[in-house]
Ligand code: ADP
């Protein structure tokens with residue numbers, strides 16, 4: 349839930365070029381008050397630049413940014429009331445933990461008694477109660493990142509910006525911190541913009557995800573819709589695994605080669621499209637026709653055991669392939685024919701997703 353003081357953010361037509369390279373190209377984005385919104389995109393797509401523009405460290409060439417109803421484009425960073433967390437922590441090594449967290453309060457001339465109280469509360473919030481006197485070098489990577497987080501939260505900013513804050517941590521700690529950050533966000537309700545290039549992290553943490561491609565917004569939606577209903581091939585390929593089959597639509601009827609593909613409610617427009625198929629959406633079915641299923645026949649060309657699942661590659665002929673994932677249980681493994689053998693896959697109509705042709 350949004351806290352009473354949370355602000356919404358309007359990014360309007362923000363552009364930034366370095367030389368001839370457009371790093372941000374007319375970006376429009378509305379972040380709701382109290383929302384946890386993630387900027388997700390490959391390295392070099394402009395995520396950090398957009399965050400720096402929001403923070404006031406980078407001046408865009410054009411465009412407008414509103415925090416609530418206030419235009420901030422000409423406002424200095426320290427006047428924007430933002431908490432920031434970076435990948436490399438950016439802690440002061442010569443100060444102890446309490447000194448680091450107290451720093452933003454000192455800048456704001458908070459008195460000693462209030463500072464001590466708020467530093468301790470911020471430490472409690474990130475589960476480091478009693479660590480105030482420790483030196484930074486005495487902390488693990490995860491603890492340092494929590495100190496950086498406490499420092500960003502201690503002055504109760506109305507907006508928090510985080511740039512790949514967990515990417516220096518190992519996988520286990522990263523996953524723990526993802527859940528912890530999410531829990532903290534639910535408690536505080538501060539408008540949060542989080543940057544990552546890790547799609548799973550974005551799906552795990554966010555209310556909504558803004559997928560960024562070459563400085564433009566490719567799609568803004570909930571994690572579920574980004575995954576299941578990508579707008580375009582870039583989003584479909586960047587998030588999760590998928591196969592693409594060329595299909596044609598004519599007179600409202602979609603065909604893969606000669607086979608009619610049922611597409612559910614929305615009638616696609618005539619022309620060429622691509623059918624997106626995620627590995628977990630297809631299942632092995634028998635030869636008999638089955639309702640509500642599109643069917644694909646091929647041969648197994650490879651199988652790879654991946655612990656929890658078996659990943660199977662099916663050749664449909666003509667250069668097309670579908671990847672299938674089955675649970676690596678006795679029942680799952682028992683259902684898979686031998687390599688080279690014929691196999692029929694079913695894709696439910698509800699999972700049948702057409703994308704505009706990318707070519
Ligand atoms: P991301 O955070 O998504 O990896 P960045 O916003 O850091 O991407 O960078 C986007 C592009 O802008 C990159 O090609 C990068 O080289 C370029 N870039 C970023 N900052 C500068 C700068 N100060 N001068 C020149 N080019 C820059």
Ligand code: MG
Pocket residue numbers: 395396397
């Ligand atoms: Mg970056």
